[in-house]
Amino acid sequence: MMPRLGNPLVYDLLVVADLLSDQRGRRNLQRAATRRAVSSAYYAVFHGVCFICTRALGLWRRDAALTEPIYRLLDQAQIRKRLSGREAAEISAAVAEIGINFAELQALRHLADYSPPSLDISREEARSTVARARKTISDLESLDDDQCRRLAVLLITKARLV
Numbered sequence: 001m002m003p004r005l006g007n008p009l010v011y012d013l014l015v016v017a018d019l020l021s022d023q024r025g026r027r028n029l030q031r032a033a034t035r036r037a038v039s040s041a042y043y044a045v046f047h048g049v050c051f052i053c054t055r056a057l058g059l060w061r062r063d064a065a066l067t068e069p070i071y072r073l074l075d076q077a078q079i080r081k082r083l084s085g086r087e088a089a090e091i092s093a094a095v096a097e098i099g100i101n102f103a104e105l106q107a108l109r110h111l112a113d114y115s116p117p118s119l120d121i122s123r124e125e126a127r128s129t130v131a132r133a134r135k136t137i138s139d140l141e142s143l144d145d146d147q148c149r150r151l152a153v154l155l156i157t158k159a160r161l162v
Contacts, residue, residue, distance in 0.1 A: 004141040007051040013044035014134055021126035034126040035112040035119070041126075041133035042109035045102060048140045049155070050074055056145075056152035074155060080106050082154050091150045094139050101136040105129065 005011075017040040023033030054070045082088060083099030108129055112121060143151065 005048055005051050005137065006055065007047055010044050010048045010051065010137060013040045013047065014130065014137070017041040017044065017126075017130045017133065021123055021130055030123070031117070031120060034121040034123060037126040038112040038121060038129045039109050041130045042105040045105055045133050045136045045140075046076060046079075048137050049079060049098075049102070049151075052140055052143065052148050053152040053155055056148040057156075070156070076106065079155055087154050088151075091154065092143070092147050094142055095147060095151055098136055098139050101132055101139070105133055105136065 017037045020033040020037035020040060023030050023037075050067075050071045053074060054067050057070065059066050059070060080099075080103045083095070083102050085099075088099045089096040111119065
């Protein structure tokens with residue numbers, strides 16, 4: 001059965017994050033693995049959002065020539081900003097929750113990817129992050145077609161100055 005989000009990368013990144021969060025061995029290897037688990041969990045959500053936007057616009061295909069421009073158009077900082085705003089909450093409570101989780105996952109990814117080597121992310125913290133990403137993907141899957149279209153328009157259109 002194909003998941004509701006038709007981009008298998010979303011689910012594969014969650015599997016990778018699970019595997020990395022369970023890494024055993026040398027302490028430094030575990031540190032690197034838990035950091036990458038956090039990053040992979042975030043990117044699963046990012047690719048989920050990208051999929052929602054390309055599908056809502058009728059552009060989702062396995063042909064990268066059609067999907068890549070949308071993926072490149074979606075700036076991660078702008079996604080966080082837009083999903084944290086009033087317009088996201090007006091779409092639905094689920095979109096507002098997606099926005100909260102996206103911002104938190106992005107902040108955790110920044111810590112994991114850009115902090116000095118001494119940053120220690122525990123296995124439990126990594127697993128919690130993966131669980132949060134999985135919940136956010138589930139929330140994305142629950143959006144109806146109208147909510148997906150409204151979300152895509154919110155994330156793709158230029159912000160208006162009021």
